[in-house]
Amino acid sequence: MQTVVLHNTLTHREEPIVPIDAAGRRVLFYSCGPTVYDDAHVGNFRSFLNADILRRTLELVGYTVRHVMNITDVGHMTDDANADGAGEDKMAVAGRRLLEAKKAGTLPDGVSLDPRDPLAIADFYAARFLEDARTLGLKVAIDLLADPTCMPRPTRCIPQMIELAKRLIDRGHAYVARDGVVYFDVGSFPAYGRLSGNTLAALREGAGERIQAEHQAFKRGAADFMLWKPDASHLLKWDSPWGAGYPGWHLECSAMAAEFLGQEIDIHSGGEDNIFPHHECEIAQSCCGFGQATFARTWFHTRHLVVEGQKMSKSKGNFFTVRDVMARGVTPAALRLELVRMHYRTNANFTWQGLKDCQRQIDRWARAHAALVPHARTCPGKPSAPAGPFETALGEFTLALCDDLNVARAVAAINSVVASSPDGASATHCARRELQAIQSMDSVLGVLDRNTSQQPADDRLAAQVAELIARRAAARAAKEWGESDRVRDELSALGVQIKDGPEGTTWTRQ
RNA sequence: GGCCGAGUACCCAAGUGGCCUAAGGGGACGGAUUGCAAAUCCGUUAUUCGUGGGUUCAAAUCCCACCUCGGCCUCCA
Known part of the structure; x- marks a missing residue:
């Protein structure tokens, strides 16, 4: 099997993927997915699609990938930056927004939901997310149709989270503070900070930013973060040994990765903003809770997307949802390629011109593919024929992806032969193998099947x-x-x- | 303040010591085609890789300095 080399955020190096699986065939992969209090935007999808490209690359070279991506439907506060669960539940904010939309009559037709019911809101946006994800070919969302465990939701895993919090208390890594909140004791985990470089010392020196005095009163350490917050007034709450309340926002991933993949996993992905504090805290919880040195062997982080050169963020409001882009007649194929063609560790720039560039390339591949199909049917096979241009390109394509997901080089490999073999009708190679080669390449890029505009018919x-x-x-x-x-x-x-x-x-x- | 990246043609972008007078795509320009266009096809388009030094027979690639830009450390992938 070809070795896939990937940059590991944890070690700051490119390293070969070596699965935990003794047979070396199965890869356990956890991805941080969306929080469903609004439609996902193109930046969210860059991260999810890069995870998808990684997964498909692993499959291309022969691995079986068990890929799990969470859909977060609880536990995020508008102000939980301070790690203490302040602010307002995002689901409540989304509910107010939906309530206004309902009053204004701007809710899409056929949508009937109670804006005061946070789970209904989450379901509403989760369904829309899955629709977008499948449109763009996110394989894990397609898997979900057959396997209900591959996209878990925290609200359905509360017992596992409570269990993990208990383990952490039992093992001396967490404590119930005087305010009744369960905190993780960061001081008990010396490796804290290894992933992000935000060591305890560095955090203390960074005075003033995220560590604020008013939140420190009950904690042992400044960086200690919440595992469970008893709060009977909260919109969503569950019974626990520490009173009715809700889980801390890092706990879900540790609990669900363990539940659906195992206590130690091969690869964990997310957007770069997850590195700290989210993934740092996950490592602390999983390693301390399950008593092991390693949680995820490889950490894979996609850098943020900018739009026409401008940083995009929800608070700025300069972001496009997948649906916004589709409404302009862009094909899912073009959007998918635009979001993954630039290396995942650079800040990609999303542009309308870029979408056009992608569309032209895809159209040319589609023509080459279509030209090959009739030849492959009638071609007797020529099994001994030398490798044709697409077979040769597939070699370079695979090599490029195995080299830290070099999508640009992989794309170039296709382009350089598409021009030279316009009809695929060469007498010297086997059209059937050529067709298989181009389809193998598309099994990673995933564009040929979704090269049709989703624009509603007028x-x-x-x-x-x-x-x-x-x-x-x-x-x-x-x-x-x-x-x-x-x-x-x-x-x-x-x-x-x-x-x-x-x-x-x-x-x-x- | 801490951490991490990046600067290659008009734009996106590959290339990390010789195969580089620098891949691929877009654009532009020229040609074929077309009633004219669009689309399509063919061709042309960087002796040069942020700046200044250095190492080497050899550098876009290694080292040093400087400049510029971006991201994360807070919501957000």
């Missing part, structure tokens, strides 16, 4: 365009070029672009 526009095209065809037949061009301008004014092909005129929305 029947009125379609009828209008059909009529104009017919008028133009008549004018052209009569060689009335002035009239023909006028009609084309009219179509253009409608935002419609036409293409004259051998089978007649086709059109697309601009």
Whole structure:
């Protein structure tokens, strides 16, 4: 099996993936997924899709990947930055937003939900997330249809979280403070800070930022973080040995990774903002709770996306959801490629021009693929034929991905042969193997099957365009070029672009 | 203040000591095609890799200094 080399945030080095699995075939992979209090935006999806590319690359070289991605439906406060659970539950905020939308009549048709029910809100956005995820080819979301365990939700794993918190108390790594809150005792875990570089000393020196005096009163250490907060007034609450309340926001991933993958896993992914504090705290919880030196062997982090050169964030409001982009007629394939084509450890720039670039490349691959299909059917096989251009490209493609997911190089490998073998009809190689090769490459990129715009059909526009095209065809037949061009301008004014092909005129929305 | 990246043509971007007078894509330009376009196809488009030093027979690639930009450390992937 080809070795996949990946940059490990924990060691700051590129390292080969060596599975825990004794047979070396199965890879355990946990990804931090979305928090479903709103629609996911393109930046969220860059992180999820990079995890997907990694998973598909592992599968390309022959691994079986058990991939789990959580859908967080509880436990995040608007102000839980301070690690003490202050602020307001995001689900409550989402509920207010939905309530306003309901009053204003801007909720999508057919949606009926109680905006005061946090679980209903979470379900609402989770369903929309899964729709987007499947549109973009996130394999774990497709797996979910057959395997209900691969995208767990914290609200369904509260007992496991309580269990882990108990273990941490029993083992002397957590304590119940005078305010009744269960805290993790960071001082009890010397390796804290190894992932992020935020050692306890560094955190203390960083005075003023996240460590604020008013939150420190009951904690042993400044960096101690919450595991369970008793709060009977909270919107979502569960019984626990420490009173009715809710879990700390790091606890879910430790508990669910252990539940669905194991106490030690091969790869753990997330966006770079997860490195600290979230993943640092996960390591502390899992290692201390289960008594082992390692939680995830490899940490895989995707850097943030910027939009047209500007940092995007929810608070700034300059972000696009997947649905926003789709509404502009962009194909899922183009969006998928645009989000993964730049190396995951650089700050990628999302642009409309970039989407166009991607679309042209994908269209060319699709034409090459389509040209190969009939040949592969009729071709007798030629098993002894030398490797054709796509087979050769597949080698370079795989090599590039195995080298720390070098998607740009992998894409170049395809491009460099697409031009040189336009019809795939060469007599010297086997069209069937060529087809398999291009499909193998697409098994990672995942674009050929989703190269169709999701834009809702507009029947009125379609009828209008059909009529104009017919008028133009008549004018052209009569060689009335002035009239023909006028009609084309009219179509253009409608935002419609036409293409004259051998089978007649086709059109697309601009 | 701590941590981490990046600066390669008009734009995106690969390349980490010789195969580099620098891959691939987009754009632009020229050609084919077209009634003219669009789409498609073919061709052209960096002797040069942020700046200044150094190491070496040999550097975009290694070392030093400097400049610039970005990200994380708070919500957020």
